[in-house]
Amino acid sequence: MTATTTTARVFxxxxxxxxxxxxxxxxxxxxAQLCAKTDKSFQIKDDDFYSEMWFGDYPDFPAxxxxxxELLKDILEKNKETLLGKKVIQNLDGQLPYLPKILxxxxxxxxxxxxNKELATKLHKKDPENFTxxxxxxxxAVALSKFEVFAGWKPLSHIVPLFQLSFLRQFVPAGTTDTWTDATLREITRSLLKAEEGTVQFIAQSLLKTPKEDLGPKNDYIPDLIPRLQDQYGPKDPGTLVALLCMNFxxxxxxxxxxxxxxxxxxxxxxxxxxxxxxxxNVLNAGFCPPADxxxxxxxxxxxxxxxxxxxDMLLPSNKSEKSKEGHTVVYKPPMSEFDMLKADLGAGESDEIAPSDGPGVLIVTSGQGTMLAGGKTFDLKEGSIFFVAPDTTVxxxxxKGMQIHMAVV
Ligand SMILES: [Zn+2]
Structure with missing residues (x-):
């Protein structure tokens, strides 16, 4: 065996x-801006689209x-005990259990x-090229700016009145009573997605012509968003109908x-x-993309x-983090074992000490600048700085001048 050098716990x-x-x-x-701050070889081109920066150990777009x-993945593989810790090795596949990104x-x-895991396992076996x-x-998703999103389903009581409009009744499964169930909504979604392109276009036009008060409670934004979505993906994309009629905006x-x-x-x-x-x-797409995708x-x-x-139901609240000594850090705790997300908001002259975790942490400075004391060393932090922090490490x-940090922890 070759002698191993001491692995840095924070880098x-x-x-x-x-x-x-x-x-x-x-x-x-x-x-792109954050990426360019630490990757000197990365040049932003005015005409290119920059959608996501990834900074995990996943083989695509790796940190x-x-x-x-050196690839983060290779470093972790060589130093699992120190850098991932027992919990991740035993319960979370012995890899970085999460994948952080800026979008x-x-x-x-x-x-x-x-x-879900069961379907992902099946799809991966059948089609490993597309389900990797x-x-x-x-x-x-934690907003850094105003963030508009369609997520989850509207209450059935907001959807039902829409499908009483004459031009939408065709999508309601035969035999449906006034009492809708989620099974009704599943079938409606299926038929909206499968609608002929001409029908999609006709429905959107009909929605634009319908007086807002006839759209039922809390649906008056629908006509305002139709031109914008059609401008993005054309008038024939069924995503527009599913998003506007069935999902929360x-x-x-x-x-x-x-x-x-x-x-x-x-x-x-x-x-x-x-x-x-x-x-x-792994992802299944159904709209807001070319039909081939x-x-x-x-x-x-x-x-x-x-x-x-x-x-x-879709909102994920933040609460003061128990790991934070000075109280400037909140935690988002999704109901899953893979990670929590910390967010520190430090004003000018402020500091915070974060208690160690039993798994690895990855942080990014989303604004401002400062320093980090961790693993016996002091590091300069500036906007865009990304750091790996080993388990059992206090930071x-x-x-x-002020600084904001987002940090995924196990
Ligand atoms: Zn997604």
Whole structure:
């Protein structure tokens, strides 16, 4: 055996940016701006779209060690005991259990769900090229700016009046009484997705002509959003109908967050966010994308969960973190074992000390600058800095001018 050198418990990373066409352009993209702050080889081009910066150990768009360029994945594999810890090795597959990202969204992402573990395992076996892992992918999104999103289902009481409009009745399954169930909504979603392109166009036109007061409670925003969505994906995309008729439309402010469970329907519409998810890249798409990128409508409809049935159900509250000594840090705790998300907001001259976790942490400075004392060393933090922090490591953040940090922890 070769002698092992001591592994640093805390080290800086660089992320990788991707270029999906829904991303913001050039310097307007926060993902690109943050990426450029620490990756000197990354040049922002004015005409390119920059959608996401990833900074986990997933093989796509992987994080690398800042000073050596080594893949985070390789470093973790060589030092599992120290860098991942017992809990992750025993219960969470012995890999970084989460995947953090920054998203800069200019237009709607595909209308999507992330399949549960059982279905993901099946799909991965059958089609490993398109389903690149057997894991589920519940996710959270924390707003860094105004963030518009379609997420989960409206209350049935807001949907039913819409489908009493003459041009929408055709989608209601035969024999449906006034008492709708989630099974009714599943069938409606399926038929909306399968509607002929001409029908999609006709329904949208009819909605535009309908007086707002006839749309039922809390649906008056629908005609306002139709031109915008049609402008983005054309008048024939069925995503527009499913999103507007059946899903909650939410406008979040910085610090607000949502949780999307496995099989939960969502389509992010605009804004900059920190996103974090279980370590997976599996997705089923059904709209807001070219027809060739859509998965089977039947598989999509069959897989849907109806867990979230109001906008409030989708919100993920933040609370003061018990790990925070000075009380400047809140925690978002999604109902899943893979991660929590900490958010520190330090004013000028403030500091916070974060108690150790029993798994790995990955942090990004989302604004401001300061220092971090961790593992016996002091590190400079500036906007865009990304750091890996090993289990059982206390960190102290300090700033003269103010600083905001988001940190995923196990
Ligand atoms: Zn998603």
């Amino acid at each position: 800086q990373l660089t992320g990788s940016c991707n270029n999906y066409p829904w991303g913001k352009k050039g310097r307007d993209s926060l993902a 690398k060690k800042f000073d050596t360029g 800069s969204i200019a237009k709607a992402l595909p209308l999507q769900i992330h399949p 892992d057997p894991n589920h992918k519940p996710e959270i 939410m406008v979040l402010q910085p610090g607000d967050a949502i949780y999307i469970p496995a099989d939960g329907i969502h389509a992010y519409l605009s804004g900059d966010i920190v996103e974090c998810m279980a370590r997976s890249n 859509r998965n089977s409508y039947d598989l999509f409809a069959e897989t849907l969960t109806f867990e979230g049935h109001t906008a409030a 102290v953040w300090k700033t003269d």
